[in-house]
Amino acid sequence: MRLDERYINGLMIAGLLALPLWALVADQPFTITLMTRAVILALAAVGLNIVLGIGGMVSFGHAAFFGIGGYAMGILAYHAQTYTALDLGAFTTEGTKFMPVIWLVAMITSGLAASFIGLLSLRTSGVYFIMITLAFGQMFFYFAISWAQYGGEDGLSIYVRNDFPGLNTLMPIQFYGICFALLCLVLALFARLQASPFGLALNATRQAAVRVETVGLNPMRLKLLAFVLSGAITGLAGALFADLNRFVSPTMFSWQLSGELIVLIVIGGVGRLMGPVIGACVYVALEHFLGEITDFWHVYLGVILLCIVLFGRGGLIGLLTGKEGAHV
Amino acid sequence: MSDPVLAALNLNKSFGALKATDDVSIDLMPGEIHAIIGPNGAGKSTLIQQICGGLQPDSGLVLLGGQDVSGHSTQARAQAGLGRTFQISQLCMEDTVLENAVLGAMGAGRSAWRFWRAALKRSDLRETAESALERVGLREERGTRCANLSHGQRRQLEVAVALTLSPRAFVMDEPMAGLGADGSKRLTGFLDDLRAEAPILLVEHDMDAVFALADRISVLVYGKVIATGTGDEIRNNPEVRDAYLGDEA
Amino acid sequence: MSSILIIEQILNGLQFGVMLFLMAAGLTLIFGVMGLINLAHGSLYMVGAFAAAAVAGATGSFLLALVAALAAAALAGAIVEMVVIRRLYKAPHLDQVLATFALILIFSEGTRWVFGSFPLFLDIPDALSGPVTLPGGIEYPLYRLTLIGIGLAVAVGLWALIERTRLGIRIRAGENDREMIAALGVDISKLYTLVFALGAALAGLAGALVGAIQSVQVGMGEPVLILAFVVIVIGGIGSVRGAFIGALLVGLTDTLGGVFLPELFKLFMDNGAAQKTGSALASMGIYVLMGLVLIWRPTGLFGARA
Numbered sequence: 001m002r003l004d005e006r007y008i009n010g011l012m013i014a015g016l017l018a019l020p021l022w023a024l025v026a027d028q029p030f031t032i033t034l035m036t037r038a039v040i041l042a043l044a045a046v047g048l049n050i051v052l053g054i055g056g057m058v059s060f061g062h063a064a065f066f067g068i069g070g071y072a073m074g075i076l077a078y079h080a081q082t083y084t085a086l087d088l089g090a091f092t093t094e095g096t097k098f099m100p101v102i103w104l105v106a107m108i109t110s111g112l113a114a115s116f117i118g119l120l121s122l123r124t125s126g127v128y129f130i131m132i133t134l135a136f137g138q139m140f141f142y143f144a145i146s147w148a149q150y151g152g153e154d155g156l157s158i159y160v161r162n163d164f165p166g167l168n169t170l171m172p173i174q175f176y177g178i179c180f181a182l183l184c185l186v187l188a189l190f191a192r193l194q195a196s197p198f199g200l201a202l203n204a205t206r207q208a209a210v211r212v213e214t215v216g217l218n219p220m221r222l223k224l225l226a227f228v229l230s231g232a233i234t235g236l237a238g239a240l241f242a243d244l245n246r247f248v249s250p251t252m253f254s255w256q257l258s259g260e261l262i263v264l265i266v267i268g269g270v271g272r273l274m275g276p277v278i279g280a281c282v283y284v285a286l287e288h289f290l291g292e293i294t295d296f297w298h299v300y301l302g303v304i305l306l307c308i309v310l311f312g313r314g315g316l317i318g319l320l321t322g323k324e325g326a327h328v
Numbered sequence: 329m330s331d332p333v334l335a336a337l338n339l340n341k342s343f344g345a346l347k348a349t350d351d352v353s354i355d356l357m358p359g360e361i362h363a364i365i366g367p368n369g370a371g372k373s374t375l376i377q378q379i380c381g382g383l384q385p386d387s388g389l390v391l392l393g394g395q396d397v398s399g400h401s402t403q404a405r406a407q408a409g410l411g412r413t414f415q416i417s418q419l420c421m422e423d424t425v426l427e428n429a430v431l432g433a434m435g436a437g438r439s440a441w442r443f444w445r446a447a448l449k450r451s452d453l454r455e456t457a458e459s460a461l462e463r464v465g466l467r468e469e470r471g472t473r474c475a476n477l478s479h480g481q482r483r484q485l486e487v488a489v490a491l492t493l494s495p496r497a498f499v500m501d502e503p504m505a506g507l508g509a510d511g512s513k514r515l516t517g518f519l520d521d522l523r524a525e526a527p528i529l530l531v532e533h534d535m536d537a538v539f540a541l542a543d544r545i546s547v548l549v550y551g552k553v554i555a556t557g558t559g560d561e562i563r564n565n566p567e568v569r570d571a572y573l574g575d576e577a
Numbered sequence: 578m579s580s581i582l583i584i585e586q587i588l589n590g591l592q593f594g595v596m597l598f599l600m601a602a603g604l605t606l607i608f609g610v611m612g613l614i615n616l617a618h619g620s621l622y623m624v625g626a627f628a629a630a631a632v633a634g635a636t637g638s639f640l641l642a643l644v645a646a647l648a649a650a651a652l653a654g655a656i657v658e659m660v661v662i663r664r665l666y667k668a669p670h671l672d673q674v675l676a677t678f679a680l681i682l683i684f685s686e687g688t689r690w691v692f693g694s695f696p697l698f699l700d701i702p703d704a705l706s707g708p709v710t711l712p713g714g715i716e717y718p719l720y721r722l723t724l725i726g727i728g729l730a731v732a733v734g735l736w737a738l739i740e741r742t743r744l745g746i747r748i749r750a751g752e753n754d755r756e757m758i759a760a761l762g763v764d765i766s767k768l769y770t771l772v773f774a775l776g777a778a779l780a781g782l783a784g785a786l787v788g789a790i791q792s793v794q795v796g797m798g799e800p801v802l803i804l805a806f807v808v809i810v811i812g813g814i815g816s817v818r819g820a821f822i823g824a825l826l827v828g829l830t831d832t833l834g835g836v837f838l839p840e841l842f843k844l845f846m847d848n849g850a851a852q853k854t855g856s857a858l859a860s861m862g863i864y865v866l867m868g869l870v871l872i873w874r875p876t877g878l879f880g881a882r883a
Contacts, residue, residue: 058671120868123875126670127614127814131806132871138803139864146857195446197434197453200423204431207420214380214418215435215493216406222440255803259678266675296690302682309676310664326422328671 003320009274016180016277024173032172033244038284039179040240045264045276046186047233052262053271054194055226056206056328058130060258061117061137065231067144067253068113069106069238074156074248076102081159099164099178099243103236110235111228113140118227122220134255141253155249162243169243179240183277186233191273193229202226203271206328234261263305269315271326278316331394332357333527334410334497339378339388341551348374349385350551356497356527361519363530363538366548367571372531373415375548376501379529380412381405393496406435411495411526413486415502419474425485426470429457432492460491464518480511487518497527504534516540539563547571581715586836587829592721594828595728599783600805601812601820602735603776609815610751610772611666616677617657618780618805619798620684625650625781626788626797627688630697639702643785650781651774658773663766681799689795696792699785724786731779732821739817748772752815804831807863811870813880822878827863834862 016039023031044066051057079086079095086093096102121132145153161169169175193199204212205219212219242248251257260283268279286304290297308315318325332355341349348371356362366372377383379390381402389398392408400408419428430447433456434440447453461467464484469477477485483503490498503519504512516537519528523543532538538545539559546556549571555562562568604618628649633642657680665673701720708716739745747768750758759765784798791797808827812819839855846854870878 052671058674060674120871123871127608128810128876130614130670130674131810132867134803135807135810135864135867138800139861142860143857146853146860148853148857192444192446195448196444197430197440197442197447197450199443200427200431200447201434201440203423204420207422208418210382210402210414211418211420211431211489212435213402214406214412214414215432215489216403216438217435217440218401218403255799259674262671262675263678266671270671296686298682299686299690302679302686305679305682306661306676309668309672309679310661328669 005272005274005317005321005323008278008317008320012274012277012281013184016183016281020173020176020180029172032176034284034288035281036172036176036179036244037241038280039176039183039277040237040244041261041264041284042277042280043179043183043186043240044234044237045261045280046183046190047230047235047237048261049265049271049276050190050193050202050226050230050233051223052265052328053275053326054199054206055202055223056326057122057223057227058262058328059133059227059230060130060255060262061121061133061135062231062234062261063253063255063257064117064137064140065110065114065234066238066241066257066261067140067248067250068110069235069240070242070248070252071144071150071238072106072109072235073102073162073239073242074158075150076105077158077162078150078156097160097162099162099169102162102239102243106235106239107232110238111232113235114228114231115224118224118231122223122227134258137253137255137258141250141255144250144253151249153250155247155251158242158246158248161246175244179244182236182240186236187273187277194273198222198225203326206326263301265315266305266308267315269317269325270328272315272317275315275317275325282316330358332391333393334379334499334529335389335391336375336379337389337391339375339385339390341374341378341383341385348551349378352388352548352551352553354529354546354553354556356529357543358527359523360543361523361528361530361541363532363542363545364548365532365535365538365545370548371551372548373501374551376499376529376531380410380499403435406493406495407438409493409496411490411493411498413483413490413498413500413503415505415531417482417486419482419485419489421473421475423474424470425461425466425472425474425477425481426454426457428474428485429461429470429488429492430454432460432489433457436493456492460488461485463491464488465514479506480508483507483511483515487515495526497529498522499529499531501531502533503530504532504537512537581713582836584711584713584715585717586833588717588721588725590829590832591825592724592728592828593832594825595725595732596783596787597801597804597808597828598728598821598824599731599779599786600801601808601824602731602817603779604802604805605809605812605815605817605820606748606772607776608809609817610748611662611769613662613666614670614673614677615662615776616674616802617680617684618776619800619802620681621650621654621777621780622784622798622801623684623688623795624653625784626699626793627692627697627784628781629785629788630699630793631692633699634697639700639705639789642699643782646781646785647778650784651778653781654777655770655774657777658770662773663769666769685795692795694795696794699788699793701789720789727782727786731782735817744771804863807867809877810867811877813877816877816879819877819879826866830862830866831859834859838862 020032020035048062051059076095077097080097086095117136121129150156164178167174201217202222205222209219264279264283265276267282268275290300315325335355337353339349339352352375364372378385381400389396392410397405397408430453433453458467461470464487466484466488503515512534519541544556545559545562546553547568554567555565607613607615625646629642629646632645633639661676665676705720705723707719709719711717739748747763751768808820808823811826812823838859839852842851842855
C-alpha cells in the first residue's frame with residue numbers, strides 16, 4: 001500500500017474536524033476533551049519538529065518551553081482571578097484572562113528562554129546537545145518546584161477558563177475549535193517554513209553542515225532561530241494545555257514530557273508536516289484505551305517504541321507512503 | 329603583473345610533534361589553474377582546510393582578492409568569494425539535485441533569511457541553480473534525489489554548487505576522484521574552460537589531468553612545498569623525482 | 578555561621594558528589610567506549626536499589642543486599658546490552674535516545690508492577706548507624722562517611738582498572754580505535770557487554786547505597802541520571818577523571834548552594850523572602866555552573882577538543 005502523503009494529511013484534518021462534531025452530536029464531551037488534548041500535544045510537537053525534524057537537533061528539553069507557556073498563562077490568570085498586582089519591575093499589571101494576550105506572553109517568554117538555552121547548548125552538538133537540553137529542562141522543573149509564590153510543587157489552579165472574544169471557552173467544542181484553528185495555523189506556517197529558503201538551509205544543516213558553511217551561510221544562526229521559533233510554538237501549546245486543565249504545575253516541565261514530545265514525532269514520522277499530529281492522536285488513543293485495560297500501559301508503550309526504533313523507520317507516515325523519514 | 333586572487337603566505341600548522349604544514353606559501357593568479365600534488369600524507373588536505381577556514385593555522389596569512397581573510401570563518405570566506413568542492417561529497421543526500429544547487433544560490437544571494445515563499449518557486453534562485461546544473465550537464469537530473477545519483481554525478485553536482493556562488497576563486501579537492509576515464513576527460517575539459525571565469529586551486533591525484541590542465545604545479549612533501557613550476561619544470565625537477573620515485577623505488 | 582556547619586555541609590556535598598560519580602563513571606565509560614547515550618542508566622540505579630531492599634528485607638544482611646544490588650544491576654545491564662543496546666551502537670543518537678527512553682518506561686512500569694507503587698525502605702546497618710566524632714569535635718553520620726569512603730575507593734579502583742590492567746588497555750583502545758582492536762582479535766562484543774555491565778553495576782551500587790538514606794521507589798533513578806549528565810557535560814564526555822571532578826563540583830555546588838544562598842540573601846532581605854529566593858536560586862546552581870563551563874569550554878573540562 002503506497003499512499004500519497006497529501007491524502008493522509010487531508011484525511012487527518014478531515015478526521016480532526018469530523019470526529020469532534022460527531023462527539024458533539026452524540027453527546028460525548030469526554031471525547032472532545034481527549035481530542036483537545038491530542039491537538040494541543042500535536043501543536044507542541046509541531047514546534048519541536050522544526051528543530052528535530054528539519055534541523056536535526058535532538059532537543060530533550062522542550063518541556064521547558066511547554067512549562068513556561070503554561071506558567072505564563074497560570075501567572076497572568078492567577079493575578080487576574082485574585083485581583084492582585086503582578087510587579088514586573090518596570091510596571092505592574094493585574095494579569096489578564098484574555099487568551100490572545102496570554103498566548104503572546106507565552107510565546108515571547110518561551111521564545112526568550114529558547115534563545116538563552118539555544119545560545120548555550122548550540123555551542124555543542126550530538127550527545128552533548130541532548131544532555132544539555134535535558135539538563136536545562138530539569139533546571140526549570142526545579143525552579144518551578146521551589147517557586148513558592150506560585151504554588152511550588154502544588155502548582156496553580158485557575159478556576160475559570162480564560163476568555164476569547166465571541167466564544168464561550170467553557171464549552172468543550174468551542175475550546176477545541178480554538179486549539180484546532182491554532183494548530184492549522186501553525187501547520188500552515190510549518191509547511192511554508194519547510195519549503196522556504198530558510199527551511200531548505202536548516203534542512204541542509206542537518207544533512208551536511210559543512211556544505212552550508214561552504215556556501216556562505218551560518219549554520220549556528222539558522223539553528224538558533226529555528227530553536228527560538230520552535231520554543232515559542234511549544235510555549236503556545238503549553239498555555240493552551242494549562243487552559244485545558246485549568247491547572248499548571250511543575251509536571252509540565254518534567255523530562256518525561258520532553259521525551260513524550262519526541263516520541264509523538266517519531267510515531268508519526270520525523271520531519272513530516274503531519275507526523276506530530278498523527279503521533280499525538282495515536283499516543284492519546286493508546287493512553288486512553290490501553291490505560292483502561294491496564295495501569296501499566298507505559299510498558300506496552302515502551303515495547304511499541306522499541307519496535308519502532310529497531311524495526312521501523314519513518315513512523316506511520318513512512319509506513320503508509322513507503323518513504324523513510326528524515327534522518328536525525 | 330597582476331595580483332594573485334588567492335594567496336597563502338607562510339602557513340604553519342603542527343599537530344603535536346607533527347608539522348603538517350611547514351611554512352607554505354602558494355598563490356593563485358587570475359586565469360590559471362594551480363595544481364597541488366604530493367604523496368599521501370603530504371598535508372594537502374590540511375593545507376586546503378587552512379585556506380578555506382576549516383582549520384586555523386598556527387601562523388601565516390590567507391589573502392583573498394588582496395584582503396586578509398585569515399581570521400574569517402568558513403562562511404565568511406565563502407561570502408568573500410571562495411568556491412570549494414570536497415574530496416568526499418558534502419551534499420544533502422535526502423534532497424534533490426535542484427535543491428542542492430538552490431542552497432548554493434541562496435548562499436550567494438544571502439537569501440537564507442526568507443521564510444515565506446518556497447525556495448524552489450523563487451525565480452532568481454532557480455535560474456542561478458539551473459544554469460549551474462546546465463553547465464555541468466545535470467539539468468536533466470534536477471528532480472533526482474541526491475542519494476540516487478551515481479558517484480560521478482555527485483562529483484558534478486559538487487562543482488555545480490560551487491558554480492552557483494560565482495566565486496572569485498575555486499578550491500577543488502580531488503574533483504576527479506573515483507570518476508571513470510570518460511568522466512575525468514569531460515571534467516578536464518570543463519575545468520579547462522572554467523579557469524577563464526575564475527582561477528582554480530586544484531588538489532588532484534590524477535596526474536594526466538594535472539599535467540593537462542595546470543599552468544603551474546606545486547609539489548607538497550611532508551608539509552613543505554619542495555617545488556613550484558610548469559609541468560615540464562616539475563617533471564624534470566630532481567627533488568620531485570626523488571620524492572616520488574625515491575619512495576617507490 | 579559556625580565552621581562545624583560548614584565542614585558538615587562540605588562532607589554532605591562530597592558524599593553526594595561521590596555517589597554521582599558512581600553514576601557518571603558508568604555513563605561516561607559507555608559513551609567513551611561504545612559511543613552510546615544511555616538514558617536507561619537511571620533504571621539500573623533503581624534496579625540496584627530494589628534488589629538491595631528486597632534482599633535486605635529477606636535476609637536482614639546489608640552486605641548481602643549490596644552484593645545483590647551489584648549482581649542484579651550487572652545482570653540487567655548485560656541482558657539489556659545483548660538484547661537491545663548492541664543494535665544501537667551504530668544508530669543515530671535519536672534512535673539511542675528513543676530506545677533507551679523506551680527501556681526506562683519498561684523498567685519503571687515493570688518494577689511498579691512487581692513491587693507496587695509504595696516506596697520500600699532499606700535500613701542502614703546497625704554497625705554503620707549513628708554518628709562518629711571527627712577531629713575537631715564534629716559529629717557526622719558514620720554511614721555517610723562510609724559512602725564517601727566507598728566512592729573514593731571505587732574511583733581509585735576504576736583508575737587502577739583502566740590504567741593498570743589488560744582490560745583497561747582494551748577499554749582505552751576501544752575509545753580510540755574500534756576497528757583496530759577488533760582487527761587485533763579482541764572480541765569486541767564481549768568487551769562491550771563487559772563495559773556495559775560494569776557501568777550498570779556501579780549504578781546499581783550507587784542506587785543501593787543511596788537507597789538506605791532515601792526511600793527506594795520507582796522513578797528514583799532519573800533525577801540522578803540527569804544530574805549525572807550535568808556532571809559529564811562539565812567533566813567532558815568519555816573522561817572518567819572529568820566525571821570525578823565534575824561529580825564533586827556538582828555535589829558541592831548543590832549542597833552548599835542550598836544551605837548558603839538563603840543565608841546570603843538574608844543579609845539584604847527579610848528572612849522569609851531570603852529563604853524563598855535563596856532556595857529557588859540554589860535549585861538552579863548546578864545548571865548555572867554547567868552553563869559557565871560550556872561558555873568557557875564547550876567540550877567540558879577534560880573533554881577532547883572538538
